[in-house]
Each structure stands twice: as structure tokens, then as C-alpha cells.
Amino acid sequence: MKAGQDRIRNLVINSFRAVGAENEARFYIKVFRSRRPHRFAVILLDPRLTHLELEMFAIQLAFLSELGLTPIVLHEGVLNRGGRRRKDGVDALHETLVASWNLKGIPVVSFLEEDERDSRPNLSGIRRATRSGQVPLVPISTSGTGTPKRKESVRSEFLKWIVAELKPFKVLYVTPEAGLVTREGRILSNVNLRLDPPLALQKELSRVSALLFGEILSLLEVAPPPLVVQVTGAEGFLEELFTQRGKGTLVKRGAEIVRHEDFSTLSRGRFSSMLGRAFGVPLRRIYHSRSFNRRYPIRSIFLERGYRGGAVVRSAGEWEYLDKFAVLPAARGEGLARDLWRTLLEYHDKFFWRSRASNPVNQWYYREADGMMRRGGWFYWWRGIPPSEMARLLPILDDIPDTLAQKDSPKGKKGRGS
Missing domain, CATH: 3.40.630.30 (Gcn5-related N-acetyltransferase (GNAT))
Incomplete structure (x- = not known):
């Protein structure tokens, strides 16, 4: 296992050497591997991601897995109004992801619960999975909850709960926009809430990014420090994790x-x-x-x-x-x-x-x-x-x-x- 991790680590480092970021990649791999497995990162996949984007994400997730890094991956599920799972909804997406990741050698553990009375996953099981080098895949059931605003609230509350319980170092949103985007189409690189007034900044963002930024603000209000939130795309996911420059938007409370x-x-x-x-x-x-x-x-x-x-x-x-x-x-x-x-x-x-x-x-x-x-x-x-x-x-x-x-x-x- 260690030989395989070393091989993949060298492959990742060599890929960053091509863009002059070899030392940064080595540095962050060492930092992330020094933390408890379940506290590395929680990743939320945007439901608007295309099949191609999900494939690009899976390839990079395979790199992380081979490095011994096991993020907790969340995706939005689909339930009918009766609360029962639809085969063409959450099960179909979930099973597609599991099958795709298995083909790529990602040791995925499904947390698709059969018991609808409790839509929250077993946290002890998630911790055990990450300790054993497995990647937990957890659905968030948001359908059958009414308006889009209500769905966002359900997703936000679920994320707050899992962050409060597991205390991850990072939360990453993987979105089609690949970052927080202004109305002019510019991706913000860094947001420091101590120095950048949130209300003024929210007005500068596109409608989609402003809604997401509001959710991030709500999360950071209750999440334990030193949580940072990153918004990135499927293609630039590893670059956002392993380089100072990143490829997306970093949002943080800001240090005093x-x-x-x-x-x-x-x-x-x-x-x-x-x-x-x-x-x-x-x-x-x-x-x-x-x-x-x-x-x-x-x-x-x-x-x-x-x-x-x-x-x-x-x-x-x-x-x-x-x-x-x-x-x-x-x-x-x-x-x-x-x-x-x-x-x-x-x-x-x-x-x-x-x-x-x-x-x-x-x-x-x-x-x-x-x-x-x-x-x-x-x-x-x-x-x-x-x-x-x-x-x-x-x-x-x-x-x-x-x-x-x-x-x-x-x-x-x-x-x-x-």
C-alpha cells in the first residue's frame, strides 16, 4: 500500500512540477496526511455537475485515495414527496458514483441508508471508514422539501451538523462555476471576512454565487475554527488543494x-x-x-x-x-x-x-x-x-x-x- 501511495504521490508532484508548484504540493501533502483521516475535508458535489465533470472529479479523487487522504463526499439526493427513494433519483446517482469510483479503484463506502426514519448517516461508521482508508459517500435528501429555498436550507443544516460533529479542516464545494463569480464574470481568489465586508461583497456576486456565499457565511458562523471553505471546479480540484494560488475561491473568517x-x-x-x-x-x-x-x-x-x-x-x-x-x-x-x-x-x-x-x-x-x-x-x-x-x-x-x-x-x- 505504501509503495502505491508513494508512486501516486510522485505522479501528483511531477504534475505540479510542470507548473512550478512541486514544493507546494509536497508541503500540502505532508500537512494533510498529518491530520486525523475524518478531519481532512468534507466535499459537497453540486447537483448541476455534468457527467463529464463528475468523471474529472473521480479521477482526482482516485489520486487523493492513493495518497491515503480520505475526504467525506456529500451529494444531494432525490426523494419523492412520500419520503421514499426514487430509483431514477438519489439511488441512480448514488449507484452511478459508486460504480464509477469502484472502476477507478477508489475504496468507496456507501452511506445510502435504507431506513428513511433517520436521514443522517452513522458518524462512527464514517470515522471507521476514513481510518481504514475508505472514502465515505453520503447523500443529502433535499427533494420533497418544497421550494428551492427550502432545499438550500435542508442542505445547509445537514452540512452544519456534519461539520459540527466531525470538525473537518476544510469544506469544499465543487461547482460548475469553479469559484465565487462576480457579476462581471471574474472568479474571486480569496475572501477574508475580517477585511472584506460580507454584505458589500455579496452585492458584487452573481445570483448563483451570492446564494452560495450566503450559505457559506451561515456555515462559518457556527462551525468550529479553524475551518476554511473553498469553492472550486471538478477540473481544478487538486490545484485548489495543493497550491497556494489555488484554482477557485478560498473563504475564511480571517485571522486577527x-x-x-x-x-x-x-x-x-x-x-x-x-x-x-x-x-x-x-x-x-x-x-x-x-x-x-x-x-x-x-x-x-x-x-x-x-x-x-x-x-x-x-x-x-x-x-x-x-x-x-x-x-x-x-x-x-x-x-x-x-x-x-x-x-x-x-x-x-x-x-x-x-x-x-x-x-x-x-x-x-x-x-x-x-x-x-x-x-x-x-x-x-x-x-x-x-x-x-x-x-x-x-x-x-x-x-x-x-x-x-x-x-x-x-x-x-x-x-x-x-
Whole structure:
């Protein structure tokens, strides 16, 4: 089994290598596999998906299954008004999905209940299925419930219930629109409810997306943190899961980021511990030394209120230097890095930084930076600074001392760290 998972993992990674996202894919596969199986993700298939879209989704679901990732898949069922199952409704769709997935080697477990008196599945059975590497397929019965608005309410309440009970890390809506779409036809990439006013945003969305966004807001109001919701299409499903850029819309509550001017208003010990856990190595003593802080005085410290991530901006001569940018492993995949970055840009629009060539976040940095230069085993980045100034910045970057207890330093820069 492990050999098969390694083979599929390499296939997935190679496919992302073609678009420059190999390190991101490795990173997210590791993050997702570290969680309890039933808490990985709940996926809701839109009833408007075509047969071709369902086939594309199934192919990508087979990849996830081979990787040892077992999402819980929900689809809307069809009942007649008497509450009995119609063979041309939920049973037909459900049986079609089961047959298709079995042909693709997906170890699916059907939760199509025979007892209509209880339309909610056995949660213990779902947990057992995911622990054994099986994918639960669960119908939501919405027909016979009246108006379309009532159907949406039934689906919403079912989803709230299963999220409250299983506490998944992600909820993914797989829809024909492949994201939340504005009236102009643009797919939103990221929605931060702390920074983006929901009512104003809802008015900008198409009718279908506005209705779905309302359902997402209702879910996030009652769901336990740190749940994030993603809206994507069948074709871009894996890209939405395994890359920073994604291919759809990420909706989240948004982290509370607080700016500090120095360490006097926060716990230096907790902050240092967070950095050490995020980087996998402790800080060197020099980081809090007087000499280092006189040479590179702090301009801003950005900290998530729960100490799950943070960033440090210092002065380096006449320039500003992004000294640290880190998120705890347990918080990765929530979009916390984007929240930190967005807050940082409100205060600093011209700065430089560096990262190791092996850093999985480099693909994201590449999209956020104005320029990049590779120097030995390092990437040097800048934003808001003219490229012509980099000749003056290189000696500064080269001279910044190592503040992390790295086991291995990039070639050509022995003793230097980020």
C-alpha cells in the first residue's frame, strides 16, 4: 500500500512540477496526511455537475485515495414527496458514483441508508471508514422539501451538523462555476471576512454565487475554527488543494493580526518559540542580542493573536528588511500567511527579504515580489524597490547574520540564515 501511495504521490508532484508548484504540493501533502483521516475535508458535489465533470472529479479523487487522504463526499439526493427513494433519483446517482469510483479503484463506502426514519448517516461508521482508508459517500435528501429555498436550507443544516460533529479542516464545494463569480464574470481568489465586508461583497456576486456565499457565511458562523471553505471546479480540484494560488475561491473568517512596535507589548518567549517551531530549528542567541537589534532595529512585529504566525520587519541601513515570516505547521493551509502578508503591506510597501532555494513558500513569494535574484543557495526578493538599487542591497543581504540554528547552510553563504 505504501509503495502505491508513494508512486501516486510522485505522479501528483511531477504534475505540479510542470507548473512550478512541486514544493507546494509536497508541503500540502505532508500537512494533510498529518491530520486525523475524518478531519481532512468534507466535499459537497453540486447537483448541476455534468457527467463529464463528475468523471474529472473521480479521477482526482482516485489520486487523493492513493495518497491515503480520505475526504467525506456529500451529494444531494432525490426523494419523492412520500419520503421514499426514487430509483431514477438519489439511488441512480448514488449507484452511478459508486460504480464509477469502484472502476477507478477508489475504496468507496456507501452511506445510502435504507431506513428513511433517520436521514443522517452513522458518524462512527464514517470515522471507521476514513481510518481504514475508505472514502465515505453520503447523500443529502433535499427533494420533497418544497421550494428551492427550502432545499438550500435542508442542505445547509445537514452540512452544519456534519461539520459540527466531525470538525473537518476544510469544506469544499465543487461547482460548475469553479469559484465565487462576480457579476462581471471574474472568479474571486480569496475572501477574508475580517477585511472584506460580507454584505458589500455579496452585492458584487452573481445570483448563483451570492446564494452560495450566503450559505457559506451561515456555515462559518457556527462551525468550529479553524475551518476554511473553498469553492472550486471538478477540473481544478487538486490545484485548489495543493497550491497556494489555488484554482477557485478560498473563504475564511480571517485571522486577527496585531501590529507591535517592539517586543515590550508581547511575550518574547512565546514569539521565539513560535518561530522555532515554524522553522523547525530554534533561534540563535544573537537574535535578541543588543548588538543585532541596534544594527537592525525593529520597525514592526505582526502577530496572530494566538501566536500561530508572525512577521518581523527591521531597518537595514536606509531600507526595510522582512526578517521573519512564519506560520506554525498546525495553522498552515488556513490562509494565515495571506492574512499576515496583507496586514504587513498596509504598513510597508518597500522592502526586501531572502529565503532558501528549498523553501516551499517560494512559489508564493514569486507571485508577491516585484523581482527575484538567485545567489548561491538563496533567493533574494524585493518589493517596491527599483531593480537598479539591488547592486547596493546585495552587500547588505550578504552581511545579515544567521539567526536560525540551521543544520545546513546554502552553499556559498556559510553561516548565513533567513
